[in-house]
Amino acid sequence: MSTVVPLATPRWRGPDLKELVAKVAFGDQDAFARLYDAVAGPVFGLVRRVLRDPAQSEEVTQEVMLELWRTAARYRPDRGEVLPWVLTMAHRRAVDRVRSAQAAADRDQRAAAQAHAPVFDETAELAEGRLEREQVRRCLKTLTELQRESVTLAYYRGYSYPEVAEMLGTPLGTVKTRMRDGLIRLRDCLGVGA
Template identity: 50%
Template sequence: MTRAQTAVDTSERAELDTLLTAVAHGDRVAFTDFYRATSARVYGLALRVVRHRAAAEEITQEVYLQVWQTAARYDAAMSTPTGWLMMLTHRRAVDRVRRESAASARDLVFGHAHRPVDHDVVTESVTRRLEASSVADGMRVLTPMQREAITLAYYGGRSYTEVADHLGIPLSTVKSRIRDGLRRLRAAVAEHVVAV
């Protein structure tokens, strides 16, 4: 690296350090300047990882929202502003790829498990009624709080986070209620099946 390039890098780092300090104090103009100086690099890295323009644009927005919210946590002793920004971007992009891969895998498994097969309609109808009856009976053994959380999640189609928001309780509490409720429900359904 030449001396001229080193001087430019040092100057850019000092400018970005100053802008991040101002952003940490809520300076919107500094945030705009920081965004203009760095957004092409953030978008470029996101695009290289996710390989989809719309996803890269979303990641870029998420990264700058995170910068606005957490600029006070930036530690110049640990990283350069650009290094910190690239780390935030890389993490979000990799998380997005992992989430999409997991969703694709779930869809594939679901598709294989639920592909149409030749079957006996009468047997399937009776089985479905028995299962529905077992689940309905099993729901009665749940506490009201477990029943409400499971109903919102599984019959209402809400995510655990949405259930937590709806009920106004912590996400960990929702997960515990649903997990414990499903255990009780599974045991009740198993007892019902054995009884039948």
């Protein structure tokens, strides 16, 4: 004797989601609690796969459930099942969160880059500095030996006038006069104050 095995075993299908959404559309809180229990798990799972962050996933899941409460009247049974409709809302909300976070990170990165960006063109500054140094060297060559030595020791090596006079073995008054004359010639050569 052969036994007949049914091809598909009947399974418990849970609450009728279409019926629950219809009741939620009229403000039925008990229906919403049952709908919440039926779809919150799949919604959280989908959102978690998109966001990866558990705390943000919980937050977005709550937003989706609130949106479901507010928009239940928009559900159209002839356009599809409830769960795919809810999961579409969840996916959109999760993607929006990712895009929002990325946009915020991009804004922060641009702001940080602008805050650290030099207010001058570094290459131009270097080139200008090099040209100025060359011009100063050229102008220093127009000075007498005593003027050049006095200016170099005082302004490039940081010695005081008395120290320069001592190092050069020259009276202090002579060093001061030579430096004054040398600085005037440098000013004229460099075109400063002209």
